[in-house]
Amino acid sequence: MSLQEINVKIFRYDPEADVEPRFDSFTVPVIKNMAILDVVMYVQNYVDKTLAFRCSCRIGMCGSCAMYINGRPRLACRTQVSSLGTPDITIMPLPNLPIIRDLATDMEPFFEKWKKIKPFYVGKSELKDPVAIRPDSGEREFIDQMLDCITCGCCYGACSMVATNEEYLGPAALNRAYTLIADKRDAIRVERLKAVGRSYGVWRCHDQFNCAEVCPKKLVPTKSIQQLKKRCVLQKFGVFK
Ligand code: SF4
Ligand code: SF4
Ligand code: FES
Structure with missing residues (x-):
């Protein structure tokens, strides 16, 4: 046109x-x-x-x-x-x-939630080699797809759950949390998972993919949230370590 x-x-x-x-x-x-x-x-x-x-x-x-x-x-x-x-x-x-x-x-509420999930990698002190998971391993495959977040907030602006519940962590923070929780080298993944499993966390998500539809980096936060939900259940039964 x-x-x-x-x-x-x-x-x-x-x-x-x-x-x-x-x-x-x-x-x-x-x-x-x-x-x-x-x-x-x-x-x-x-x-x-x-x-x-x-x-x-x-x-x-x-x-x-x-x-x-x-x-x-x-x-x-x-x-x-x-x-x-x-x-x-x-x-x-x-x-x-x-x-x-x-x-x-004002992006402050977005980044306040981002801070809540501790968005940085915390290394285990006993791990001498920080690249213990090979970049081409299957374990890294899914994480890699979700790493390119530019914290633009498009997903946050599209999320109907954020709109109705101001405490809800929202797609970007949860997606970031997943990339760290799925990384077995991370020292605080159990603590992180507890944080995202609380009332303002993953269970608020209605899996409608609005976030994924608008993400300019083609990330799919909904899938990360689904993975987090699975791990929360495993944690409840003492199987997530
Ligand atoms: S799938 Fe979940 S996080 Fe994504 S927009 Fe819908 S409610 Fe929000
Ligand atoms: S829309 Fe995509 S790139 Fe932007 S904050 Fe959300 S997940 Fe990150
Ligand atoms: S100006 Fe940087 S993403 Fe548009």
């Missing part, structure tokens, strides 16, 4: 100044290979300098430009205007997070 211009509606809200949110409309000329990040940059550079949004790498690596674009969470820098198949584009902040201003959300 070749477009000359697009009609863009952008969510605007400054919690410190505005009584309520509004949408502002802009007509934006389309250039070749234009991404949604180029669209908001155009608006900020040429029409309204006060528009707030977040971005950094522009190549789908930093995860900072996640927005709610035409009804689903996406990375603004990796979403081509042409891929949306319409000249009418609505851009909103990522759902399930507080709004700092306009399209910039």
Whole structure:
């Protein structure tokens, strides 16, 4: 689909100044290979300098430009205007997070949950060789598929359980927890599993794959959560060590 211009509606809200949110409309000329990040940059550079949004790498690596674009969470820098198949584009902040201003959300609740699962590897002191599991072993196969999270929060914004239960750890943190729990070299995997098995953890997930559908890195947090559920049951029967 070749477009000359697009009609863009952008969510605007400054919690410190505005009584309520509004949408502002802009007509934006389309250039070749234009991404949604180029669209908001155009608006900020040429029409309204006060528009707030977040971005950094522009190549789908930093995860900072996640927005709610035409009804689903996406990375603004990796979403081509042409891929949306319409000249009418609505851009909103990522759902399930507080709004700092306009399209910039406060990622603090997301990272608070990330911290709860202790997202770092803890080595066993008796393990002298840190690469005790061969990278090409079957054991690593599944973990490897789930390692490329860029903490963009797209899955978090798509999760209906996060929307209804603010304590729920959410797909990204649980996915990260799984990559560590499945690694037998990790010294605190039993403790981690107990943490994700609590009331705000894996049992809240309804296995509907919304998170996987929107993940720009093609991760499937639902599968990691299913694996965690299995291990929680094994732990209950004393078979997970
Ligand atoms: S599958 Fe689970 S974690 Fe993923 S969006 Fe649904 S409820 Fe949330
Ligand atoms: S799992 Fe995917 S969607 Fe969720 S934060 Fe990581 S990269 Fe983003
Ligand atoms: S700006 Fe870094 S992922 Fe989009």
